[in-house]
Amino acid sequence: MGNRRKAREYALYMLYAYDTSGLNPDYILKNFYTDFERAKASNRIKEYAEKLFKKVLEKKPLIDKTIESKSQHWKLSRMSVIDRNILRIATYELLFEDIDPPIIINEAIEIGKKYGDSESGVFINGILDAINKDLK
Numbered sequence: 366m367g368n369r370r371k372a373r374e375y376a377l378y379m380l381y382a383y384d385t386s387g388l389n390p391d392y393i394l395k396n397f398y399t400d401f402e403r404a405k406a407s408n409r410i411k412e413y414a415e416k417l418f419k420k421v422l423e424k425k426p427l428i429d430k431t432i433e434s435k436s437q438h439w440k441l442s443r444m445s446v447i448d449r450n451i452l453r454i455a456t457y458e459l460l461f462e463d464i465d466p467p468i469i470i471n472e473a474i475e476i477g478k479k480y481g482d483s484e485s486g487v488f489i490n491g492i493l494d495a496i497n498k499d500l501k
Contacts, residue, residue, distance in 0.1 A: 368410050370472060373454055375403065375414035377476065380421060380450040390422055420461065421453045428456045435495035447481045448488055455493050459500060466497045 375397070382393050394415060398404045406414075421428060429441055432452050441449055455473035458464055470493045477485035 368407065369413065370476070371406065372410045372413035372417065373472060373476060374480075375406070375410065376417035376421070376454055377447070377450055377480065379414070379418040380453065381446055383418075383422070384446050384450060390418070394418065417454055417457065421450075421457045424457060424461070425453070428453050428460070431456050431460065431496055432492060435492050435499075445481060445485070448477060448485050451477050451481070451485075451489055452492055455489070456496060459493065459496055466500070470494065470497065 379390075379393050379397055382388060382397075383390060398406070398411065432449075433439075433441055436444070444452070451473050455469050458469045459466055462469075470490065473489050473493055474486045477489040481489075
């Protein structure tokens with residue numbers, strides 16, 4: 366698994382913690398790497414994961430509006446916490462990072478398959494594909 370994938374997964378863990386607990390983002394960042402495996406992560410992984418976490422929270426209103434505009438019949442509050450936060454990470458990357466969209470979308474689908482349910486990959490793909498088409 367590549368560094369970016371691991372960073373995206375770590376950002377997903379942090380966003381999940383934030384979304385389900387309402388903990389202060391600084392508290393989540395401070396305590397996230399106390400886990401032995403995560404503590405061994407490279408600085409590159411940690412930096413990108415933290416950037417994603419902070420930027421998604423900073424840009425959340427725009428990101429959420431963008432997702433909802435393409436998710437027919439699905440409000441963000443009705444989406445699973447996992448799918449919602451994978452979509453937030455990928456939408457942030459589509460809107461603000463200089464990464465090829467197919468890479469972003471594929472990574473989001475793969476993470477969705479790993480952490481979501483049996484429909485997550487298809488659901489994530491549909492929304493991100495629609496967002497990407499609007500950006501072209």
